[in-house]
Amino acid sequence: MDYEKLLDRAKEQLPDDVDEGARFEVPKVKGHIQGVKTVINNWFDIAKTLDRKPEHLLKYVQKELATPGEIIKQSVLFGSKLPASKINETIVQYAEEFVFCASCGKPETKLSKEGAIIMMKCQACGAKNSVKSRI
Ligand SMILES: [Zn+2]
Numbered sequence: 001m002d003y004e005k006l007l008d009r010a011k012e013q014l015p016d017d018v019d020e021g022a023r024f025e026v027p028k029v030k031g032h033i034q035g036v037k038t039v040i041n042n043w044f045d046i047a048k049t050l051d052r053k054p055e056h057l058l059k060y061v062q063k064e065l066a067t068p069g070e071i072i073k074q075s076v077l078f079g080s081k082l083p084a085s086k087i088n089e090t091i092v093q094y095a096e097e098f099v100f101c102a103s104c105g106k107p108e109t110k111l112s113k114e115g116a117i118i119m120m121k122c123q124a125c126g127a128k129n130s131v132k133s134r135i
Pocket of ligand 1: 101102104106122123126127
Protein backbone atom coordinates (compact mmCIF):
# COMPACT_ATOMS: atom_id res chain seq x y z
CA MET A 1 0.00 0.00 0.00
CA ASP A 2 1.38 3.41 -0.80
CA TYR A 3 1.76 6.18 1.69
CA GLU A 4 -0.81 8.55 0.17
CA LYS A 5 -3.52 5.95 0.47
CA LEU A 6 -2.41 5.24 3.98
CA LEU A 7 -2.70 8.91 4.88
CA ASP A 8 -6.15 9.06 3.35
CA ARG A 9 -7.17 6.05 5.34
CA ALA A 10 -5.67 7.51 8.50
CA LYS A 11 -7.65 10.71 7.91
CA GLU A 12 -10.84 8.73 7.47
CA GLN A 13 -10.18 6.84 10.65
CA LEU A 14 -9.13 9.87 12.63
CA PRO A 15 -11.76 12.54 12.18
CA ASP A 16 -10.95 16.11 13.17
CA ASP A 17 -12.48 15.85 16.56
CA VAL A 18 -10.71 18.65 18.36
CA ASP A 19 -13.07 18.45 21.32
CA GLU A 20 -11.47 15.22 22.39
CA GLY A 21 -8.08 16.78 22.99
CA ALA A 22 -4.86 16.45 21.09
CA ARG A 23 -4.94 14.14 18.13
CA PHE A 24 -2.77 11.07 18.52
CA GLU A 25 0.35 11.28 16.46
CA VAL A 26 2.70 8.46 15.61
CA PRO A 27 6.14 9.66 16.76
CA LYS A 28 8.89 10.18 14.21
CA VAL A 29 12.16 8.31 14.48
CA LYS A 30 15.27 10.06 15.69
CA GLY A 31 18.65 8.71 14.77
CA HIS A 32 21.61 8.82 12.46
CA ILE A 33 23.54 6.89 9.86
CA GLN A 34 26.60 5.15 11.22
CA GLY A 35 28.83 3.82 8.47
CA VAL A 36 26.55 1.53 6.47
CA LYS A 37 24.07 1.16 9.31
CA THR A 38 21.18 3.16 10.67
CA VAL A 39 20.81 3.85 14.38
CA ILE A 40 17.42 4.82 15.81
CA ASN A 41 17.65 6.24 19.32
CA ASN A 42 14.02 6.69 20.28
CA TRP A 43 12.68 3.25 19.36
CA PHE A 44 11.50 2.47 22.89
CA ASP A 45 9.75 5.83 23.17
CA ILE A 46 7.89 5.16 19.94
CA ALA A 47 6.90 1.68 21.07
CA LYS A 48 5.79 3.09 24.43
CA THR A 49 3.67 5.77 22.75
CA LEU A 50 2.05 3.09 20.59
CA ASP A 51 1.73 0.86 23.67
CA ARG A 52 3.35 -2.04 21.85
CA LYS A 53 6.48 -4.08 22.47
CA PRO A 54 9.67 -2.65 20.89
CA GLU A 55 10.52 -6.16 19.66
CA HIS A 56 7.19 -6.54 17.91
CA LEU A 57 7.50 -3.18 16.19
CA LEU A 58 11.03 -4.06 15.12
CA LYS A 59 9.99 -7.44 13.78
CA TYR A 60 7.42 -5.73 11.58
CA VAL A 61 9.65 -2.92 10.37
CA GLN A 62 12.62 -5.12 9.54
CA LYS A 63 10.38 -7.43 7.54
CA GLU A 64 8.71 -4.58 5.66
CA LEU A 65 12.03 -2.92 4.87
CA ALA A 66 13.79 -6.22 4.26
CA THR A 67 16.59 -5.10 6.54
CA PRO A 68 17.81 -6.90 9.65
CA GLY A 69 17.61 -4.90 12.85
CA GLU A 70 18.68 -5.50 16.40
CA ILE A 71 17.94 -3.88 19.71
CA ILE A 72 21.00 -2.60 21.50
CA LYS A 73 20.15 -1.16 24.90
CA GLN A 74 17.29 1.23 24.08
CA SER A 75 18.28 1.81 20.45
CA VAL A 76 17.75 -0.09 17.24
CA LEU A 77 20.51 -0.75 14.79
CA PHE A 78 19.51 -1.53 11.21
CA GLY A 79 21.96 -3.30 8.96
CA SER A 80 21.73 -0.82 6.09
CA LYS A 81 21.29 2.88 5.38
CA LEU A 82 17.61 3.72 5.65
CA PRO A 83 16.00 7.09 5.08
CA ALA A 84 14.08 8.22 8.17
CA SER A 85 11.01 8.87 6.00
CA LYS A 86 10.92 5.21 4.98
CA ILE A 87 11.06 4.02 8.59
CA ASN A 88 8.42 6.57 9.62
CA GLU A 89 6.07 5.38 6.87
CA THR A 90 6.50 1.81 8.00
CA ILE A 91 5.79 2.69 11.63
CA VAL A 92 2.60 4.50 10.55
CA GLN A 93 1.67 1.37 8.61
CA TYR A 94 2.34 -0.72 11.72
CA ALA A 95 0.11 1.59 13.75
CA GLU A 96 -2.64 1.22 11.15
CA GLU A 97 -2.45 -2.55 11.43
CA PHE A 98 -1.76 -3.07 15.11
CA VAL A 99 -2.70 0.04 17.06
CA PHE A 100 -5.58 2.05 15.63
CA CYS A 101 -9.05 0.63 16.17
CA ALA A 102 -10.58 -0.40 12.84
CA SER A 103 -13.96 0.81 14.06
CA CYS A 104 -13.32 4.21 15.67
CA GLY A 105 -9.68 4.92 14.77
CA LYS A 106 -8.54 5.52 18.33
CA PRO A 107 -5.23 4.13 19.53
CA GLU A 108 -6.43 2.84 22.90
CA THR A 109 -6.40 -0.80 21.91
CA LYS A 110 -5.10 -4.03 23.34
CA LEU A 111 -3.99 -7.08 21.40
CA SER A 112 -4.70 -10.63 22.42
CA LYS A 113 -4.21 -13.97 20.76
CA GLU A 114 -7.08 -16.29 20.05
CA GLY A 115 -5.50 -19.37 18.57
CA ALA A 116 -3.63 -18.23 15.49
CA ILE A 117 -5.60 -15.02 15.25
CA ILE A 118 -4.61 -11.72 16.83
CA MET A 119 -7.60 -9.80 18.11
CA MET A 120 -7.63 -6.09 18.76
CA LYS A 121 -9.95 -4.88 21.49
CA CYS A 122 -10.66 -1.18 21.64
CA GLN A 123 -10.81 0.42 25.08
CA ALA A 124 -12.52 3.49 23.64
CA CYS A 125 -15.48 2.03 21.71
CA GLY A 126 -15.40 -1.61 22.78
CA ALA A 127 -15.07 -2.98 19.26
CA LYS A 128 -13.21 -6.20 18.72
CA ASN A 129 -11.57 -6.80 15.37
CA SER A 130 -9.15 -9.37 14.08
CA VAL A 131 -5.75 -8.13 12.95
CA LYS A 132 -4.56 -9.23 9.56
CA SER A 133 -1.08 -9.94 10.73
CA ARG A 134 1.74 -10.42 8.29
CA ILE A 135 4.30 -11.04 10.99
ZN1 LIG B 1 -12.66 1.78 18.78
